[in-house]
Amino acid sequence: MLSPTSAAAPAPLLEIRDLHTHFFTPRGVMKAVNGVSLAVRRGEILAVVGESGCGKSVTAMSVLKLIATPPGRIVKGEILFEGRDLVPLTDRAMQEVRGEGIGMIFQEPMTSLNPVLTVGEQIAETLIRHKRLSRREAREKAVDLLDLVGLSDPSRRVGQYPHELSGGMRQRVVIAMAIACDPKLLIADEPTTALDVTVQAQILDLLMEMRDRLGMGLVIITHDLGVVAETADRVAVMYAGRKVEEAGVQELFAQPRHPYTQGLIRATPDGGIAAGPRIAGRRPPRLTEIPGMVPPLDRMPDGCAFAPRCPHAIEACRAAVPPLERAGGTHAVACIRSGETFAHKRVPHAVEAHA
Amino acid sequence: MTNVLLVNDLVKHFPAGDGRVVHAVDGVSLELDRGETLSLVGESGCGKSTLGKTIMQLHAPTSGSVMVEGREITRLPKRALRTLRRDLQMVFQDPFASLNPRVTVGRALEEPLIVQNQGARKERRERVAWLLEKVGLPADAAGRHPHEFSGGQRQRIGIARALALNPKVIICDEPVSALDVSVRAQVLNLLADLKEEFGLAYLFISHDLSVVEYVSDRVAVMYLGRIVEVARREDLWARPLHPYTRALLDAAPVADPSRRRARRPRLAGEVPSPTNPPSGCRFRTRCPIAIPRCAEEVPHLTDARDRHMVACHRAFEAGTFEGGALAERALAGAPATPRPGGAVASSPRSIATARL
Amino acid sequence: MNGILSFARRFARNRAALAGVLVLLFVGAMALSAPFVYPSDPWDMVTMPFVWPGEDAEVWLGSDMMGRDLASGIFHGAKVSLTIGFVATLLATLFGTLVGALAGYYLGLADTLLMRVTELFQTIPQFIFAIVVVAILTPSVTNVTLAIALVSWPSVARLVRGEVLALREREFVQASRSIGMGDLRIIATQILPNALGPIIVMGSLMVATAILTEAGLAFLGLGDPNVMSWGSIIGAGRDALRSAWYITAIPGFAILLTVLALNLVGEGLNDALNPRLKNR
Numbered sequence: 008m009l010s011p012t013s014a015a016a017p018a019p020l021l022e023i024r025d026l027h028t029h030f031f032t033p034r035g036v037m038k039a040v041n042g043v044s045l046a047v048r049r050g051e052i053l054a055v056v057g058e059s060g061c062g063k064s065v066t067a068m069s070v071l072k073l074i075a076t077p078p079g080r081i082v083k084g085e086i087l088f089e090g091r092d093l094v095p096l097t098d099r100a101m102q103e104v105r106g107e108g109i110g111m112i113f114q115e116p117m118t119s120l121n122p123v124l125t126v127g128e129q130i131a132e133t134l135i136r137h138k139r140l141s142r143r144e145a146r147e148k149a150v151d152l153l154d155l156v157g158l159s160d161p162s163r164r165v166g167q168y169p170h171e172l173s174g175g176m177r178q179r180v181v182i183a184m185a186i187a188c189d190p191k192l193l194i195a196d197e198p199t200t201a202l203d204v205t206v207q208a209q210i211l212d213l214l215m216e217m218r219d220r221l222g223m224g225l226v227i228i229t230h231d232l233g234v235v236a237e238t239a240d241r242v243a244v245m246y247a248g249r250k251v252e253e254a255g256v257q258e259l260f261a262q263p264r265h266p267y268t269q270g271l272i273r274a275t276p277d278g279g280i281a282a283g284p285r286i287a288g289r290r291p292p293r294l295t296e297i298p299g300m301v302p303p304l305d306r307m308p309d310g311c312a313f314a315p316r317c318p319h320a321i322e323a324c325r326a327a328v329p330p331l332e333r334a335g336g337t338h339a340v341a342c343i344r345s346g347e348t349f350a351h352k353r354v355p356h357a358v359e360a361h362a
Numbered sequence: 363m364t365n366v367l368l369v370n371d372l373v374k375h376f377p378a379g380d381g382r383v384v385h386a387v388d389g390v391s392l393e394l395d396r397g398e399t400l401s402l403v404g405e406s407g408c409g410k411s412t413l414g415k416t417i418m419q420l421h422a423p424t425s426g427s428v429m430v431e432g433r434e435i436t437r438l439p440k441r442a443l444r445t446l447r448r449d450l451q452m453v454f455q456d457p458f459a460s461l462n463p464r465v466t467v468g469r470a471l472e473e474p475l476i477v478q479n480q481g482a483r484k485e486r487r488e489r490v491a492w493l494l495e496k497v498g499l500p501a502d503a504a505g506r507h508p509h510e511f512s513g514g515q516r517q518r519i520g521i522a523r524a525l526a527l528n529p530k531v532i533i534c535d536e537p538v539s540a541l542d543v544s545v546r547a548q549v550l551n552l553l554a555d556l557k558e559e560f561g562l563a564y565l566f567i568s569h570d571l572s573v574v575e576y577v578s579d580r581v582a583v584m585y586l587g588r589i590v591e592v593a594r595r596e597d598l599w600a601r602p603l604h605p606y607t608r609a610l611l612d613a614a615p616v617a618d619p620s621r622r623r624a625r626r627p628r629l630a631g632e633v634p635s636p637t638n639p640p641s642g643c644r645f646r647t648r649c650p651i652a653i654p655r656c657a658e659e660v661p662h663l664t665d666a667r668d669r670h671m672v673a674c675h676r677a678f679e680a681g682t683f684e685g686g687a688l689a690e691r692a693l694a695g696a697p698a699t700p701r702p703g704g705a706v707a708s709s710p711r712s713i714a715t716a717r718l
Numbered sequence: 719m720n721g722i723l724s725f726a727r728r729f730a731r732n733r734a735a736l737a738g739v740l741v742l743l744f745v746g747a748m749a750l751s752a753p754f755v756y757p758s759d760p761w762d763m764v765t766m767p768f769v770w771p772g773e774d775a776e777v778w779l780g781s782d783m784m785g786r787d788l789a790s791g792i793f794h795g796a797k798v799s800l801t802i803g804f805v806a807t808l809l810a811t812l813f814g815t816l817v818g819a820l821a822g823y824y825l826g827l828a829d830t831l832l833m834r835v836t837e838l839f840q841t842i843p844q845f846i847f848a849i850v851v852v853a854i855l856t857p858s859v860t861n862v863t864l865a866i867a868l869v870s871w872p873s874v875a876r877l878v879r880g881e882v883l884a885l886r887e888r889e890f891v892q893a894s895r896s897i898g899m900g901d902l903r904i905i906a907t908q909i910l911p912n913a914l915g916p917i918i919v920m921g922s923l924m925v926a927t928a929i930l931t932e933a934g935l936a937f938l939g940l941g942d943p944n945v946m947s948w949g950s951i952i953g954a955g956r957d958a959l960r961s962a963w964y965i966t967a968i969p970g971f972a973i974l975l976t977v978l979a980l981n982l983v984g985e986g987l988n989d990a991l992n993p994r995l996k997n998r
């Protein structure tokens with residue numbers, strides 16, 4: 008399978024090749040990640056978007072090999088971090104990669120903090136383990152880190168417990184922990200989903216500033232197109248365990264090629280609809296809908312998983328999974344009809360729901 | 363009289379356990395016109411749901427009044443309230459928690475009719491079938507249980523239930539927040555269709571500004587239990603008058619990379635606890651343009667121009683908000699006006715890491 | 719319908735619980751068949767005293783110190799133990815559910831009052847409380863049943879209150895209120911059906927406790943003197959524990975088995991009714 012960045016000049020920091028992570032449950036094999044390829048370079052922000060359950064978190068957890076086994080297992084694929092494949096690594100070797108090589112910010116800030124340790128102790132612990140710092144040095148560094156992520160009064164905060172902090176502060180602590188050992192890559196799994204807009208803006212700014220300052224590669228996982236538009240350099244769109252489209256952020260929003268991406272952008276209130284004046288009491292203009300819903304993992308259709316909801320689906324779509332193909336520049340799309348439907352220059356319209 | 367819902371100085375306090383009081387809703391007044399969509403935006407915990415549920419009389423108000431079609435509904439005896447409930451219905455946030463898992467969809471839709479003694483069995487069944495059709499669900503859905511449906515479908519069921527009694531007003535408490543992006547549009551369109559067909563008025567609660575911008579006729583911005591600004595949708599986006607509204611609009615991400623803005627000053631910190639709200643203006647602890655008066659005097663919602671109401675002492679000063687210059691200067695660490703001692707933030711080293 | 723089927727399937731997957739059901743069915747069959755298999759009064763002296771089990775085919779479980787047939791006693795005793803166990807539990811569950819539901823739903827003064835009362839009941843050790851009640855009321859099957867019900871309802875009330883407390887804030891309950899549904903109807907049709915699982919689980923465990931309590935009372939001579947229960951056989955056999963331990967051991971084993979079976983069933987129900995374990 009082709010990765011749109013494989014030809015690009017500098018070797019990617021992280022390259023995922025054809026990753027398959029499946030869960031073997033009594034109800035059947037859940038193919039949560041089913042052939043995903045991604046690449047991130049230094050100093051780049053890659054956004055991974057997709058709906059709930061499309062495999063974003065499982066992809067991230069696979070990179071750090073944090074998939075619960077059983078029931079989960081990486082059944083196929085390579086995860087190259089600085090050229091080294093992580094899949095065959097032992098737990099011990101992985102522990103070094105986590106933290107020092109790759110930092111992770113989890114979806115739930117509270118679950119990644121230990122409620123019985125002060126935040127200072129938690130940050131210091133990673134420093135002592137990975138950087139072999141003395142306890143005192145580690146504590147000093149912890150204060151610096153909290154200062155770096157913009158917590159006020161960091162020397163007091165190190166002594167506080169997670170529950171004494173607000174949601175936004177906790178997320179800053181989690182970020183401080185993730186960057187404590189100067190990782191080259193930071194994976195942020197929905198870093199702001201649980202937060203308010205004003206705090207979300209603070210955290211996103213912080214992440215981008217960290218990228219600028221430390222030159223890390225950054226993967227931001229989200230389902231919010233607004234977050235993507237505001238932060239990403241490049242975007243990968245996932246649907247039902249596969250990457251269906253990838254492009255630079257401007258290009259993706261201006262010329263989405265996959266019918267799912269097109270639908271997603273047009274279904275977003277501020278993506279398609281002009282917010283002009285309206286007569287009070289009148290209905291707002293219709294949003295373009297994507298009919299139906301995501302198929303459950305254990306009842307995936309053959310061929311293109313989006314075919315049942317796709318306005319352009321033809322027989323061939325249901326016959327085989329469409330391969331990811333380059334569509335000019337760094338744009339790649341997994342849709343056999345994207346050439347035709349896109350060639351009209353007219354973005355296909357009105358996927359009106361019939362239901 | 364054009365308003366179907368009139369809320370006057372509504373207050374809802376909860377006991378906080380340790381003898382203190384949660385000021386969840388603190389003197390809110392609103393009016394909702396026939397067929398109008400008024401959105402209520404604000405951050406988590408500012409009291410949006412509490413306001414909705416207090417209007418619904420699901421919480422007994424601490425004080426204040428709620429009038430539906432000109433009739434006062436607070437402090438009514440239960441029986442009298444029961445019939446008045448028909449006009450006022452609610453769609454809940456969580457499509458998984460808002461349906462009884464043990465009751466079939468048909469039964470859930472029939473219940474309002476049974477409770478309100480409407481129609482004989484056969485008519486009720488017909489109405490259920492009609493409701494299902496209206497919200498775009500198959501007729502055989504009536505015999506199935508909620509767990510057999512997806513989130514979007516359940517939200518349709520919730521909407522059908524709210525519709526069953528032919529209400530005038532529906533309070534929608536974050537009806538699409540729990541839904542996936544691709545399903546959201548379906549529900550928003552459905553709500554708009556129903557509004558058009560039945561002349562419904564919505565009180566639309568949301569924290570998602572892009573959704574609010576899309577659905578609303580007017581928007582009320584709430585902060586820590588109070589309304590700080592109410593305006594027509596286009597006025598609010600064109601000329602936000604309250605510094606909090608401005609911060610909120612600035613912070614909301616826009617799903618259009620070509621409109622990506624230079625990183626701008628952010629509001630620091632988070633919403634204070636409603637058990638101990640700041641004196642005077644509740645926003646003053648985070649406000650970039652606060653003055654000493656803000657700590658002493660509660661700003662009241664005042665009409666700035668043509669139904670654009672704002673509660674800010676400085677909203678009417680000439681030049682306060684022009685181009686946001688003052689606000690930005692203040693955030694950058696050079697307050698234009700001396701601020702009360704406690705509220706002075708240490709000068710932020712960088713805008714992005716505005717301190718908490 | 720679907721729910722019941724999938725519940726049955728989940729329950730049946732648990733072998734131990736299934737075994738428990740079989741044991742209970744067997745004990746139940748014993749109780750029901752007692753009047754036919756052993757038509758004569760279990761108090762009748764039918765043979766020599768101290769016949770060991772297996773010694774005489776006529777009295778295969780042996781006889782006690784008065785020459786009464788132990789097998790007959792076990793069969794008739796099963797009826798007494800199960801009846802008292804189930805009826806007491808039923809009463810306690812009904813009353814406890816009522817109290818718990820009202821307290822949990824209305825909160826406020828009603829809650830404080832009801833919970834004070836249940837606390838009062840709970841601070842006194844159940845068994846001692848039961849002894850006192852039976853001693854005051856005079857021992858009879860009815861009074862023993864009432865006493866057991868009286869000491870065990872508070873735990874049901876607490877459980878139900880907790881469930882109702884959690885459910886009353888759920889949005890579907892608020893939705894019911896917003897369509898104008900009355901309180902009692904909400905409790906009966908919306909809340910309690912969703913609290914049924916834990917109540918049933920607790921009920922199955924309470925039957926076991928009730929059987930043990932009854933046995934304890936009978937052992938102390940506080941059982942109904944006119945009926946033979948497992949506890950009264952043990953109580954009577956106590957004097958001959960050294961020489962003829964089987965008189966105590968056989969009803970003891972019956973109690974053990976039944977209580978164990980009830981616990982297994984309870985756990986099986988808990989697993990099958992606990993939604994968090996679904997699909998695992």
Ligand SMILES: Nc1ncnc2c1ncn2[C@@H]1O[C@H](COP(=O)(O)OP(=O)(O)OP(=O)(O)O)[C@@H](O)[C@H]1O
Nearest residue numbers: 030037039058059060061062063064065066078304
């Ligand atoms: N331990 C597990 N056992 C079985 N299936 C699992 C397990 N963990 C995840 N899955 C399945 O894998 C799929 C992908 O899950 P994942 O958490 O990656 O989704 P996501 O894209 O992160 O969604 P969200 O936006 O909701 O976080 C889901 O359908 C989920 O049900």
Ligand SMILES: Nc1ncnc2c1ncn2[C@@H]1O[C@H](COP(=O)(O)OP(=O)(O)OP(=O)(O)O)[C@@H](O)[C@H]1O
Nearest residue numbers: 376384386405406407408409410411412413569636
């Ligand atoms: N039943 C209650 N008892 C005590 N406090 C309550 C109760 N309900 C809400 N509160 C408090 O009232 C405040 C407002 O809560 P509310 O749920 O109305 O906020 P919201 O604006 O709807 O937030 P969100 O966006 O998170 O839904 C919060 O501080 C909350 O903790």
Ligand code: SF4
Nearest residue numbers: 311314317324342343
């Ligand atoms: S491959 Fe076919 S079904 Fe899939 S998205 Fe493209 S056109 Fe639609």
Ligand SMILES: [Mg+2]
Nearest residue numbers: 063064065114
């Ligand atoms: Mg996830």
Ligand SMILES: [Mg+2]
Nearest residue numbers: 410411412536
């Ligand atoms: Mg809410």
